[in-house]
Amino acid sequence: MLRSLIYFLIIALIAPLAFAQDSAAKELAKRQEVLARIELESQRFESATSDIERAAILYERASLYNFLGNISSAITDLSRAIAFNPTFVEAYYARGSIYNNAGFASRAAEDLTQVLRINPNHQLALRTRSAVYMALEQYELSLNDMNTLISMNSSVGDLFYQRGLVFMKLERFPEAITDMTKVIELSPGNGQAVLARGALYLKTSQFAAAKRDFQKLLVAMPDHEELQKLLQMAEAGIAYTGSLN
Numbered sequence: 225m226l227r228s229l230i231y232f233l234i235i236a237l238i239a240p241l242a243f244a245q246d247s248a249a250k251e252l253a254k255r256q257e258v259l260a261r262i263e264l265e266s267q268r269f270e271s272a273t274s275d276i277e278r279a280a281i282l283y284e285r286a287s288l289y290n291f292l293g294n295i296s297s298a299i300t301d302l303s304r305a306i307a308f309n310p311t312f313v314e315a316y317y318a319r320g321s322i323y324n325n326a327g328f329a330s331r332a333a334e335d336l337t338q339v340l341r342i343n344p345n346h347q348l349a350l351r352t353r354s355a356v357y358m359a360l361e362q363y364e365l366s367l368n369d370m371n372t373l374i375s376m377n378s379s380v381g382d383l384f385y386q387r388g389l390v391f392m393k394l395e396r397f398p399e400a401i402t403d404m405t406k407v408i409e410l411s412p413g414n415g416q417a418v419l420a421r422g423a424l425y426l427k428t429s430q431f432a433a434a435k436r437d438f439q440k441l442l443v444a445m446p447d448h449e450e451l452q453k454l455l456q457m458a459e460a461g462i463a464y465t466g467s468l469n
Contacts, residue, residue: 255292262288279309286318295326313342317349324352329359347373354386363393381410385417392420392468397428415441426457426464434458 265285272278286301302319306312320335336353339346354369370387377383388403404421407414422437435458442451457464 258288258291275308279305279312279315282308283312283315283318286315290318290322295322298322311342313339313346316342317346317352320349321352324356324359329356332356333360345376347376351383351386354390358390358393361393363390366390367394379410381407381414381417384410385414385420388417388420389469392424397424400424401428415444420468422454422458423464423468426454427468429461429463431458431461 262285265281265288269278269281269285272281282301282305286298286305289295289298289301299319299322302315302322305315306319309315316335316339320332320339323329323335324332333353333356336349336356339349340353343349350369350373354366354373357363357366357369367387367390370383370390374380374383374387384403384406388400388407391397391400391403401421401424404417404424407417408421411417418437418441422434422441425431425434425437435455438451438455438458442448442455445451454464
């Protein structure tokens with residue numbers, strides 16, 4: 225019930241984005257343009273005079289392959305780029321991101337860890353690895369990365385929200401409530417955080433606090449049945465016994 229409500233809130237509270245619909249002709253033209261750029265990068269590679277230059281060219285060509293959805297060729301080029309330049313941070317990060325998007329979480333974690341060996345302050349790698357560890361159900365490792373990120377960015381609400389989700393996985397509910405409260409302080413209109421905190425209050429039998437959060441959400445969505453059910457549970461003093469994840 226909570227999961228479906230969170231999805232509803234994401235849709236309801238984020239302003240709609242207008243996306244232009246490219247015609248088939250434009251899509252074909254773009255694809256041909258990218259293929260031409262791949263050919264150009266291939267020619268540049270043949271005339272490159274140093275390993276660093278070769279690595280940079282392969283990195284660029286990998287991004288083009290990735291754009292086309294040719295994941296295999298993208299990974300091959302990034303692996304070759306790393307072989308030419310073993311400290312090429314962005315090549316490791318790009319390959320790790322592709323592995324992550326393709327569902328190869330363990331391989332992604334290896335590449336992102338290598339990024340952080342070379343550059344411990346690489347924030348994108350920290351954030352992505354934290355998400356990868358969540359997928360691998362290695363929640364303590366995910367928490368460590370979120371703690372490091374928050375130490376660098378103590379005013380970014382979304383980081384507290386993500387760490388709150390990790391605390392929820394670990395069933396460290398008081399700390400999750402603290403993080404969701406921080407999110408709301410930084411972004412008062414964040415309905416996801418209000419919902420998560422309300423659910424946490426309900427889970428921990430803090431019924432008056434849960435009631436306040438659900439009532440706040442119902443002001444914006446007065447007819448939402450699942451929210452109404454959660455409010456009724458808070459009013460009746462019935463703790464939520466299901467999973468919060």
